[in-house]
Amino acid sequence: xxxxxxxxxxxxxxxxxxxxxxxxxxxxxxxxxxxxxxxxxxxxxxxxxxxxxxxxxxxxxxxxxxxxxxxxxxxxxxxxxxxxxxxxxxxxxxxxxxxxxxxxxxxxxxxxxxxxxxxxxxxxxxxxxxxxxxxxxxxxxxxxxxxxxxxxxxxxxxxxxxxxxxxxxxxxxxxxxxxxxxxxxxxxxxxxxxxxxxxxxxxxxxxxxxxxxxxxxxxxxxxxxxxxxxxx
Amino acid sequence: xxxxxxxxxxxxxxxxxxxxxxxxxxxxxxxxxxxxxxxxxxxxxxxxxxxxxxxxxxxxxxxxxxxxxxxxxxxxxxxxxxxxxxxxxxxxxxxxxxxxxxxxxxxxxxxxxxxxxxxxxxxxxxxxxxxxxxxxxxxxxxxxxxxxxxxxxxxxxxxxxxxxxxxxxxxxxxxxxxxxxxxxxxxxxxxxxxxxxxxxxxxxxxxxxxxxxxxxxxxxxxxxxx
Numbered sequence: 001x002x003x004x005x006x007x008x009x010x011x012x013x014x015x016x017x018x019x020x021x022x023x024x025x026x027x028x029x030x031x032x033x034x035x036x037x038x039x040x041x042x043x044x045x046x047x048x049x050x051x052x053x054x055x056x057x058x059x060x061x062x063x064x065x066x067x068x069x070x071x072x073x074x075x076x077x078x079x080x081x082x083x084x085x086x087x088x089x090x091x092x093x094x095x096x097x098x099x100x101x102x103x104x105x106x107x108x109x110x111x112x113x114x115x116x117x118x119x120x121x122x123x124x125x126x127x128x129x130x131x132x133x134x135x136x137x138x139x140x141x142x143x144x145x146x147x148x149x150x151x152x153x154x155x156x157x158x159x160x161x162x163x164x165x166x167x168x169x170x171x172x173x174x175x176x177x178x179x180x181x182x183x184x185x186x187x188x189x190x191x192x193x194x195x196x197x198x199x200x201x202x203x204x205x206x207x208x209x210x211x212x213x214x215x216x217x218x219x220x221x222x223x224x225x226x227x228x229x230x231x232x
Numbered sequence: 233x234x235x236x237x238x239x240x241x242x243x244x245x246x247x248x249x250x251x252x253x254x255x256x257x258x259x260x261x262x263x264x265x266x267x268x269x270x271x272x273x274x275x276x277x278x279x280x281x282x283x284x285x286x287x288x289x290x291x292x293x294x295x296x297x298x299x300x301x302x303x304x305x306x307x308x309x310x311x312x313x314x315x316x317x318x319x320x321x322x323x324x325x326x327x328x329x330x331x332x333x334x335x336x337x338x339x340x341x342x343x344x345x346x347x348x349x350x351x352x353x354x355x356x357x358x359x360x361x362x363x364x365x366x367x368x369x370x371x372x373x374x375x376x377x378x379x380x381x382x383x384x385x386x387x388x389x390x391x392x393x394x395x396x397x398x399x400x401x402x403x404x405x406x407x408x409x410x411x412x413x414x415x416x417x418x419x420x421x422x423x424x425x426x427x428x429x430x431x432x433x434x435x436x437x438x439x440x441x442x443x444x445x446x447x448x449x450x451x452x453x454x455x456x457x458x
Contacts, residue, residue, distance in 0.1 A: 070316055072457065094234075094322030104313035104320075108250045120242035121321035123234035149253075165317075 003083030003091045021046040021173060021202040022067065026076035029062050036062045040076070042221060042231045049203040051213045054223035060206040061101070063223070064175050067204060068098045081173055094122055097171035099179055099195070103162035107151035111142060111161045114150060115168060122169035136164040140190050155182040160190070167194050174203045180212065236330075239323040243331035248338065250308060257301045258339055265297040265347040273354050281355040287416040290351055291409055294344065295376075295402075301339045302380035303397050305332055306388040319456060329381055329452035333445075337377040344369050361419035364430070368419070371437035372412040378444040379404050385455050411436040 020043045027040040037059035044050050052060050065071040067080055069089035078085040083092045098104075105114045112133065119129040137143040140160040150158060159182045166174065174195055180188050197203065197216040207213045214220065222230045251257055272289050273279075281289060309315045309328075318328050348369070352359050380401060387396035415433030418426040 068320065070319055093320055096320060098316070098320055100313075100316070102313040102316070104317040106246065106250060106308060106312050106314065108254050108308075109246065113246075113249070117242055117246050118317065118321075121234060121239055121318065121323060123238065123322065125238070 003081065003088045019045050020079075021048070021081055022050070022204070023079040024077065027063070027066065027073055027078055028075035029059065029066060029071060030074040037066075037223070040221070040223070042219065044202065044204070044219060046202055047200060048218035049197050049205065049216055050219045050221060051210070051217035052204065052206045052221045052223065053208075053210055055225060058223035058225050060223055061177055063221075064098075064100070064177050064204060064206055067173075068096055068100075068175050069093060070098075094169060095172045097166040097169070097174045097195075097201075099162055099166040099174070099176045101177060101181075103150075103158045104165060105150045105158060105161055108149060110147045110149055111153070111157075111164075112137070112146040114161065115146075115164055118165050118168055124169065132168065133164070136168060136194070139194060140164055141186070156184055156187055159183055160187055163191050163194055172201060174199075174201050176203065177206045178208065179205060180207075180209065234321065234323045236324050236327045239321070239327045240331045240334070243318075243328060244334050247308075247331070247335040251335075251339070257304050258342055261297040261300045261339065261343045262346045264300055265293050265343065266350055268293045268296070269347070269351055269354050278355075280357050282357070282420055282422040284413070284417045286355055286420040287413045289355065290348075290416060290420075291372075291413050293351075294340075294347070294372075295405065295409060297343060297347070298336075298340055298376050298380065299398050299401065301336060301343075302376075302384045302401065303394055305336055305381060305384040310388045315456065325453045325456050326449050328456070329385070329448050332385070333377040333381040333448065336380055337373055340373040340376060341370075344373070356420065357422070358424060361421070361425040364425055364427075365416060365419050367434065368412055368415045368437070371434060371441060372408060374441040375408040375437060375444060376405065378441060378448050379408070382444065382448040382452070382455075385452065408437065408440050411440065 022042070022044040025041045027037060028035065029037040040063060042050070052063060054060050062071060066073050066078060066085065069085060069092050072086045080092055081095055083089065105111070109117065115133045115136070116129070119125065119133065124132070134143070137146045140163060142157065142160050142164070145153060145157060150161065153161070163179070176195060179191060179195055183191060195203070205213055220232050222232070309318070318325065348362065352362060383397055383401045383404070387393045387400065390396050411433050415430055415437065418428045418430060
């Protein structure tokens with residue numbers, strides 16, 4: 001299933017792939033005649049955090065969706081967790097935790113039902129899955145509201161459930177698009193324990209709040225409109 | 233990879249639970265069918281129908297009622313991120329096609345459980361043809377479920393979804409409807425069911441089901457690509 005070995009101490013794919021969770025070279029994505037992303041290149045080691053900054057329309061979400069295998073790149077190279085995109089995208093599924101603008105939760109189901117559904121899609125069921133779901137609900141302060149329909153919850157509570165969904169299957173790579181959106185101060189602290197820099201997973205964080213996230217970044221990618229991407 | 237039967241059961245159970253909770257599709261389909269029967273009853277000014285007319289009234293009504301359900305089949309996946317969730321999961325994407333087709337099949341069977349007895353009450357002198365009609369309904373439903381799921385998944389990303397589904401679906405199901413009405417006509421004949429060419433029509437229905445199930449299963453993965 002796995003595309004290759006990666007992680008500290010391994011060197012089986014390419015020159016640097018042994019230590020890199022993500023390698024991008026000249027990555028491009030077009031929507032018709034409009035180029036949303038052009039010439040993005042970087043190497044991110046396993047366990048590191050990358051913070052992606054840029055104005056609206058710079059291609060931040062596009063980049064995240066390409067890494068999540070939800071969009072095909074139009075050009076360039078992308079290797080994620082040892083898998084070359086888009087050819088080996090199917091091998092990556094289940095290894096990525098994606099937190100996008102939409103919570104990916106069904107509004108007519110309760111939070112707990114949604115998490116059970118996602119656990120089953122990821123091959124988890126029975127007592128271990130139930131225990132994991134309860135632990136995540138407790139960790140996000142959602143255990144008392146978990147049986148309410150998602151449609152009845154506030155945006156912040158939906159975001160807490162979305163964070164539970166994102167990490168439910170214990171992914172190796174976290175792709176987080178504005179992870180703090182709609183969260184209050186307590187919610188941000190609770191979320192930090194699940195998706196923050198201390199969780200030991202490779203993270204790519206798209207944010208408009210550099211003050212909060214830059215301090216936890218190992219690398220920063222600045223995307224501009226009509227400008228070359230810059231890594232620092 | 234998650235076993236396909238686990239993913240299939242999860243998606244089907246999710247869809248049925250949502251429908252039971254919200255009643256977004258089935259009541260509209262049933263209400264449309266019953267209203268159409270009432271219109272036919274008074275429009276034709278007949279208390280009894282048989283043969284080709286009875287068969288035509290039944291299948292025209294069921295087909296257009298089915299379109300209502302087909303239109304809504306993927307709306308939750310589109311509007312609530314279900315497509316992304318499924319594309320992120322380690323499952324064979326064709327499982328989504330199979331589960332959605334199974335959900336649509338359940339809706340159609342439930343629709344017919346409600347409306348066919350009403351049809352018989354409104355139009356038939358004898359209920360003797362209803363038992364063999366079940367086989368025709370089941371085979372036609374399988375074809376409608378396979379074709380409807382395929383077309384619905386293609387149309388859901390369009391703002392003109394409500395227009396696209398009937399525009400593409402209806403020509404595709406013409407062979408299915410010809411076979412379904414052809415098989416139903418002798419069953420609803422005046423004086424009791426007959427079985428002229430019944431087996432041939434069932435074979436045509438079965439062949440249609442097989443072709444569209446295979447086509448749907450084969451191309452669905454590509455339809456989910458961006």
